Amino acid sequence: MTSFQIKHHGAVNGVTGSCHELSISDSGVLIDCGLFQGAEASGKGAGAHSLEIDFLIDHIKALVVTHVHIDHVGRIPYLLAAGFKGPIYCSIPSATLLPLVLEDAIKIGLTKDKRLVEKFLRVISLRLRPLSYNEWHTIVDSQAGDIAIRLQRAGHILGSAYVECEVSTTESGKKVESSHRVVFSGDLGAPHAPLLPPPQAPYRADTLVIESTYGDRLHQGRKQRRMALKAVIEKAFRDRGAVLIPAFSIGRTQEILYELEGLIHDLGKQKIYEESWQDLEIIVDSPLAASFTKACRQLKPYWDEEALVRVRSGRHPLSFEQLYTVSSHDQHETAVNYVRSTGHPCIVIAASGMCAGGRIVNYLKALIEDPRTDIVFMGYQATGTPGRVIQTYASVGGYVELEGKRYDIRAHVHTLSGYSAHADQKDLLTFIRQIKLAPKCIRIVHGDEAAKRELMQKIKAELHDVEVVVPKG
Numbered sequence: 001m002t003s004f005q006i007k008h009h010g011a012v013n014g015v016t017g018s019c020h021e022l023s024i025s026d027s028g029v030l031i032d033c034g035l036f037q038g039a040e041a042s043g044k045g046a047g048a049h050s051l052e053i054d055f056l057i058d059h060i061k062a063l064v065v066t067h068v069h070i071d072h073v074g075r076i077p078y079l080l081a082a083g084f085k086g087p088i089y090c091s092i093p094s095a096t097l098l099p100l101v102l103e104d105a106i107k108i109g110l111t112k113d114k115r116l117v118e119k120f121l122r123v124i125s126l127r128l129r130p131l132s133y134n135e136w137h138t139i140v141d142s143q144a145g146d147i148a149i150r151l152q153r154a155g156h157i158l159g160s161a162y163v164e165c166e167v168s169t170t171e172s173g174k175k176v177e178s179s180h181r182v183v184f185s186g187d188l189g190a191p192h193a194p195l196l197p198p199p200q201a202p203y204r205a206d207t208l209v210i211e212s213t214y215g216d217r218l219h220q221g222r223k224q225r226r227m228a229l230k231a232v233i234e235k236a237f238r239d240r241g242a243v244l245i246p247a248f249s250i251g252r253t254q255e256i257l258y259e260l261e262g263l264i265h266d267l268g269k270q271k272i273y274e275e276s277w278q279d280l281e282i283i284v285d286s287p288l289a290a291s292f293t294k295a296c297r298q299l300k301p302y303w304d305e306e307a308l309v310r311v312r313s314g315r316h317p318l319s320f321e322q323l324y325t326v327s328s329h330d331q332h333e334t335a336v337n338y339v340r341s342t343g344h345p346c347i348v349i350a351a352s353g354m355c356a357g358g359r360i361v362n363y364l365k366a367l368i369e370d371p372r373t374d375i376v377f378m379g380y381q382a383t384g385t386p387g388r389v390i391q392t393y394a395s396v397g398g399y400v401e402l403e404g405k406r407y408d409i410r411a412h413v414h415t416l417s418g419y420s421a422h423a424d425q426k427d428l429l430t431f432i433r434q435i436k437l438a439p440k441c442i443r444i445v446h447g448d449e450a451a452k453r454e455l456m457q458k459i460k461a462e463l464h465d466v467e468v469v470v471p472k473g
Contacts, residue, residue: 016034016036016038018071018186019031022167024147027144028060029139035070036071037071038385053079062086062139064088070105076124077120092159093158094160094161096295097250137149154189158196158299162185167179187422188422188427190420190423194255195317201431201432203436204435210443211446214423214424218425220416232416238273241374244374246352247379249351250289259419261310261315261316264280279345280322282323282346285360289350296318353379354382356386356387364402369411377415379419379421397409432459441466
């Protein structure tokens, strides 16, 4: 029996702070090192306001990044500050995108000192080890044994991967013939998501560590979600109001732009009250989103065939006439005033996705008490975030605190789950079911308690011989 340990340093008391350790004897690797958001925390007390690394790292030989969302990479600066000196492995697209994300995170959370930021980015550049998909690489080679990894497409955001880990140990100085395959799902994408091919399950997984963000829910289909978004936009035209979409700069923003370009292209000059779809203004107010979108356009080889067909036909799914990008703070203030005062129907896409800071907060402060406003949530809202409060209490005339001030929620609030970049319950079960050599153990992480509990029950009902574990913080 191959001897190894799995420890979870995050994403066990919720969906943020993803950080998992796989170790053999005195050598180990980390899978992700993410930021906590809202009220979520590690079992040792690390959280959104206490970001220092709260676990031992002397034996950690490498970090493997599944994708560049902040809840999977946001604590990397703190990991380096704690003394980690190993390489950082990720996919080739993620190696392009990770410095953009970390630069933004450092400027917001640590320092705006240009010299220090540039020094940090140089260190990251030297540590990065970009890997192609579907190729094995040994990243730990010690007297105790080896750990080799292979990245496979996860379909979550551009560059996302799940990680296959082949663990072999030594006995009396000799490598054992048997090995153990541990698979970390990272975040799995939903099938038929724009821009990306869907994830394909691995052939083998002796132990599977799987996310459960939507382990208790099913998403709308792509046709239904498109119609729901269309209906919200038509309402905005009728009410002469704005549609606010809090969105992660990375992944979600680009998928929304892709969908909006499709609606405008298909509906063209069709009139909605006094104006046509071609008159719709779309504002992306996020420097990081703009940088990421530009990088995505440069990474077209990693797009799926549907998106490439659009490009070959002369369309520009992530850059079209109705799209306006806001960069500077002065432009941001002008945009907020413009949206508040003109009454011209428009869509504003701004970070953060959970309304926990970022430029979306100023739009909310200006417009959340206006009943002409529509707020559309397309992603998960973690417990303790303003997004969760707005989502929960809008229907009962509630309020939300933004930067210390109370605002009544008079805007109309919509949740379009079909736009989630995460697999739903059906997709997660399908991923597990399609593993040819089925897991002996499944560890469920990255979900609320209800989601983890229901997914565990579904797995147990279908796979009777599998040990299902829900780790505790």
